[in-house]
Amino acid sequence: MIERIQVERSSRASRFFAVVGLFLLGLLIAAPFFGNRSILYLLVEIFVYIALASLWNLLAGYTGLVSIGQQAFVGLGGYSLFALTIFTGMSPLLAVLVAGVIAALFAIPTGFVVFRFKGAYFAIGSWVVAEVYRLTFAQVSTLGGGSGTSLPVEIVRQIANSRAERDSVIYWAGLAIMVGVLTVIYLILRSRWGLALTAIRDSEAAAESVGVDNYRTKFLIYFLAAGATGSIGALISLQKLRISPDAAFSVNDWTAFVIFIVVIGGIGRIEGPFIGTILFFILREFFADLGSWYLMFLGLFAIVMMLIMPKGIAGWLAERFDLQIFPLGRRIILPKDKQIAFSQFKTPETSEKRSTTKVNDD
C-alpha cells in the first residue's frame, strides 16, 4: 500500500501574506481618492522601482543575465512614447503599451549582439549598447537632440482633462503596470519555465542535459523583460512630461539604483525587490539631500551587503526564519512513519529538525 504524500505549494505564512497583499492592493487602487498630488507621484515612483527591480531580479537572479544596460529599454520606451504621440497622434495610454512592444522589438537585434558575451562581459556589453542608444538619440534633433524635449500640451491634455484626473490616470497606469509585471513574473517562476530558469542559473551544462534550450529560454526572458521595461520607461517619461537622452538612458537612475535595491533586498527572491525598494525610499527620504554622501553610502552599503549578506535581507529572513512570502517551492509533507526513516539520512552538519523537506526552493 503506497502512502499518500502531499505536495504543498504554499505555506501558512505565504497565505497570510496573500490576504494582506490583496487588502493593500485595494487601498492602493483607492489612493487617488484621498491622496494628494505628491503622494501619488511618489507612489508611482515606488511602483516603477518595484517593477524595474523585479525585472532585473528575474534577469540576473533567475536567468543569470546580469545586465547593466536595461536603461537602454527605459530610454527606448520613453522615446517611443514621445515619437508615437507626437508623430502619429496615438493616445498616450495606448502609446505606453505600444512603446513596450517597440522596446521588445529592439531587444531582438540588441540581444543578438550582447548574447555573444558571457557573464561579466555580458554586463559591460549591455552597458555599451545602452550608451550607443543614448548617443544616437542625442543626435536625433526632431526629438530634441542632446537637450531633449517636452511633451506638447495638446498631447498632455489627451491623457485627461484636468490635472487631478491626469495624476489619477497616470497613477492607475503605473499601478496596473506594476501589478501586471509582477503577476507575469510570478506566473513564469511558478511554472515549469521557472524550473528551467532555476536550472539554468544553477548549472547551464546540467540544464542543457535535461533538455532545456538555454539560449532560447534566456533570449525569451530578455525579450519580455525589455518589453516590460520599455512600457515602464514610457510611463516614466509620461509622468515627467519631458525627455532627454541623459535622463532617459541614465545608468544611475535606472540601473545603479535598481541593482542596489535588488542586492540589498535579496537577489533571486521575489520578496527582494519589495524589501529593497522600501528601504531605498526610506533612505532617500532621510539622506538624499546629502548628495554625494548619500551615494557614497549606497555604494558602500552594497559592497558590505554582498560581502556579509550575499542573499540580501530577504535571503537572510528566509534562512533564519524559514520565511517565504511568495511560495515558489514545493514542499513534500511526509506521512508520519516515513519521517522517522528519513532522519537516518541526516548528516552531522545539517541541523534540520523539521518534518517537511524542501525541494526546488530558491
Add this chain to the structure above:
Amino acid sequence: MPSKLLETRGLIAFYGDFQALFGIDFQIETGETIAVIGSNGAGKSTFLKSLVGLVRSKAETISFDGQAIWGKPAYRIIAEGISLVPEGRRLFPSLTVEENLSIGAYSRRKGPWNLDAVYTIFPVLKEKRTLPGTALSGGQQQMVALGRALMANPKLLLCDEISLGLAPIVVREIYQQLERITANETTVILVEQDIKQAMAVADRVYCFREGRVALEGRPSDLGREQITKAYFGV
C-alpha cells in the same frame, strides 16, 4: 628507529553537505610506502586531499612530523613537506614542461630534487621541456606530474591514481622509477585502482570502503579473499 611521520585519528571530511570520510585512523612511518586501495567513491582521493588541505576536514588529530597540520591552508602544508601528484595529472596548460616542473619548487624547500635530478630519472622530459605540458602523451604527463611533486623536496609524497588511463607497460615504467624514488628515504602514500601494482611496491596496505578503513595490514599477511571482502563489502 623508524618514527611516525604522519598520523590521523578520526579524520572526517565533507564535500559541501556530503560526508565522504567517517573517521579515518591512519599512520605511516618515515620511509614506508603505503598503498590505499578501494573502489570508486570509497574516499581514497578525498583522504589525500584532506591531508594536503584541499578538502574541508575535521579530526581528533592530524599530525605530520610532530606538527599538528589540521586546519592549515594548503600552501602551508606544502611548505611543511607534503606533496601531491593529483588525480588526472592536472598539469598547468599555460606552462611548458620545464615551467611545470619549476613551479613545483615554488615552496623552495631544500633537498636533492631539482630539474637535473628529474631529467635524470625521466630523460624524455628533457627533450620535450619547451613544449606545453599538455602536448605530451599520458604517460609522459604523469612523469611531469610526478617530477613536479618531487621538485618540492617533500618528506611525504602523495600519489593519486598515477596509473589511471595509462597502458600497462607505461605504468610499469613509472612504478620502476617510483621504486628508485622511494629508495631515497621518501615516504609515499599511493592511492591506486591497480591493486596488483600497488601491493607489489607497498610495505602496508589500507583498504577503504564507503569512507571508512575496512582493512589494514602487510600485503604478505592479507589473503585474496580478505581483500575482496574488504573491497566490496560482501
Add this chain to the structure above:
Amino acid sequence: MDLAATLLDGVLLGGLYALFAAGLSLIFGVMRLVNIAHGDLILLSAFVALTVTAYFRIHPLFSLLLVVPLMALLGYALQRAVFNRTLGEDILPPLLVSFGLSVFLQNALLQIFRADSQRLHAGPLETWHIDLPFGITMGALPFLMFIVAVLVIGGLQLLLYRTALGRALRAVSDDGEIAQVMGINNAHLYGVAMAISLAVVSVAGVFLGIRANFDPSIGPTRLIFAFEAIIIGGLGDLWGTLAGGVILGVAQALGGRINPGYQILAGHLVFLAILTVRPQGFFPRTR
C-alpha cells in the same frame, strides 16, 4: 595630409586605450574578475597625481614615483580585504561589489574635488612636436604615451613569461586548486595581481590627466574603452589588446573628424560591428 594626421592621432590614442585595458586584462586573466570600478580607479590615480603634483610642485611624470606605489598598495589591500571574499563560482558578487565600489569612488571624488574639470600640466612637453615626412607633425606627448604603453605591455609580457612570479600567476589562472598544492598562497598572489593592475592603471591615469581635462564622472567611459580594446584585440593576449586599442583609437579619430559629436559613438559602432562579425577579436589566444 589631414587624413594621415588623423590616423596618426588615432594610433597614438590607441596607446592610451591599451594602457587603460592592460590592467583590466591582467586581472581577468588571472582571476576571472571584471572590475567595474576600473575606470574610476584610473580617475582616482589622476586625482592622486593632481594632489601630489600640487603639494610637491613637481611635474606630473615625476609624480608617478609616488602615485604608482600608492595605487599598487591600494590594489593589494583592496584585493585581500574585499575582492578575495567574492571570488568563486558565482559571477555576481565580484560584479556587484566592484559596481558598488565604482559608485562609491565616483562620489567620493566628487565630494573631495567637486565636479570641476581638472588637468595635469606637463609644461613645455605639451607643445613639443616632432616633424615627420609628408608634412605631418607628431606631438611629443602622444608619442611618449604610445611608447610608454608599448613598454608597459612589453614589461607585463616579460613579467608573465620570464619570471617566477609570472609563472605563478599563470599557474593560478590555469588551476587555482592545484596552484595551492605547489605551495602558492592564492590570496596573496591575487593581491599581487591587483597591485600590478593598479600600478598600470595609475600610469594610465596620469597620462589621461595630462592629455585631456578630467572630472570624477568620466570613469565609466574609460572602463568601456578598456573593455572595447580588449574585445577587439581578442581575449588573453596583451599585444592583441594594444592592437585593439589602436583600432579603437583610429575609429574614434575618424569618427571625430566627420563630426566631433560622433567620436565616441564611432568607436562603439566599430566595436559592435567587429563583435558581430568576429566575436573572438582579431588576435585571440586560444587556451
